[in-house]
Amino acid sequence: MVVPPVEELVDYILIEEVQLKTRVAELAKSINDDYRQLSPVLLVGILKGCVLFLTDLSRSLTVPHAIDFLDISSYGAGMRQSTGDIRVLMDLHQSIEGYHVLVVEDIVDSGRTLNHVIRRLEARKPASLKICTLLNKAERREIPVPLSYVGFTIPDVFVFGYGLDIDEYYRNLPHIAVVKPDIQIHS
Ligand code: IMP
Ligand code: MG
Numbered sequence: 001m002v003v004p005p006v007e008e009l010v011d012y013i014l015i016e017e018v019q020l021k022t023r024v025a026e027l028a029k030s031i032n033d034d035y036r037q038l039s040p041v042l043l044v045g046i047l048k049g050c051v052l053f054l055t056d057l058s059r060s061l062t063v064p065h066a067i068d069f070l071d072i073s074s075y076g077a078g079m080r081q082s083t084g085d086i087r088v089l090m091d092l093h094q095s096i097e098g099y100h101v102l103v104v105e106d107i108v109d110s111g112r113t114l115n116h117v118i119r120r121l122e123a124r125k126p127a128s129l130k131i132c133t134l135l136n137k138a139e140r141r142e143i144p145v146p147l148s149y150v151g152f153t154i155p156d157v158f159v160f161g162y163g164l165d166i167d168e169y170y171r172n173l174p175h176i177a178v179v180k181p182d183i184q185i186h187s
Contacts, residue, residue, distance in 0.1 A: 001186070003169050009183055014159055015152060015176040020134075023151045024053070027132065028060030030149060035063040035100060038128070042099040044092065046117065047071040049106030052163035052171065053134045053151075057104065066099075068092045074113045086116045101126040106163050107135040111143035118145065135159070135176070152176075 035041050045054040047069050058067060071090035101121060108114055114131060121129055132149035139156050154176075160166040161173030167185035170177075 003185055004183075006170055006173070006177075009160075009166060009170070009179055009185075010177045011180045012178050013175050014154060014157070014178050015162075017174040020151075020162060020175065021056075024056050024134075025060055027149050027151060028057055031057075031102065031132070032062050035065075035102075038100040039064065040099050041065040042094075042096060042101050042126075043067045043104050044096070044101055044121070045069045045104045046106070046113070047090070048171070049163045049165070050104045053106060054104045057132070065102075066094070068094055068096075070117065072113055072117065086113060088120075095124070096121060097125045099126050100128045101130070103129070103131045105131065105133040107137060107159070108133045108145060108147065109137045109140050111141050111145045114145045115143045134162070135164075 041063055043054060043058060043065050045051065045067065048071070054067070058065070069090070070088070070092055073087050073089050074085075103114070103117060103121070105114060118129065118131070130148040131146065133147055134151040136147060136150045136153045137156055138153050157178045159176050159178055160170050161175050161177045163171050164176070165171045166179055166183075169185055
């Protein structure tokens with residue numbers, strides 16, 4: 001399998017690197033303010049899309065926090081929307097009982113994945129549970145989810161870069177790009 005060079009996949013850049021940096025710093029400031037008096041704080045990243053966002057956000061947080069990850073699959077390679085068939089591929093490594101949990105997500109689309117995550121985590125008795133997402137495809141929402149921190153609300157386009165993948169590739173781009181219509185890496 002040959003992965004096409006990124007230039008063949010990108011339609012246009014939706015969010016530049018400098019805009020991401022600025023917005024992540026703003027989100028971190030709000031979280032620092034809101035969580036100043038709260039302890040213990042736990043960031044729960046939803047793999048794999050959260051990774052670049054979470055590491056940048058974490059570095060800008062001054063509130064002491066632990067980090068854990070949940071790996072959820074909501075659709076397979078080559079798919080452009082969640083199937084509704086949500087599977088937990090890797091659960092948290094620690095108990096969240098009594099923790100102020102902040103879920104860190106790359107993008108909320110239909111809301112199915114987060115709805116599942118929220119119900120799963122609420123059952124474990126956290127002291128509080130909030131959601132921070134970098135991107136919000138608001139017009140695609142099927143299940144309402146309460147979002148406390150949103151980086152950018154974006155239109156209904158398929159994006160990749162800064163943690164988000166196109167068929168598992170190009171998560172490393174420093175910006176958020178829109179994929180050309182009808183392109184897939186896996187046939
Ligand atoms: P939802 O369950 O429909 O809200 O889908 C959420 C998940 O779908 C996200 O965590 C992403 O992993 C993935 N996703 C949704 N839209 C995009 C996109 O435009 N690019 C890459 N991944 C996406
Ligand atoms: Mg995700």
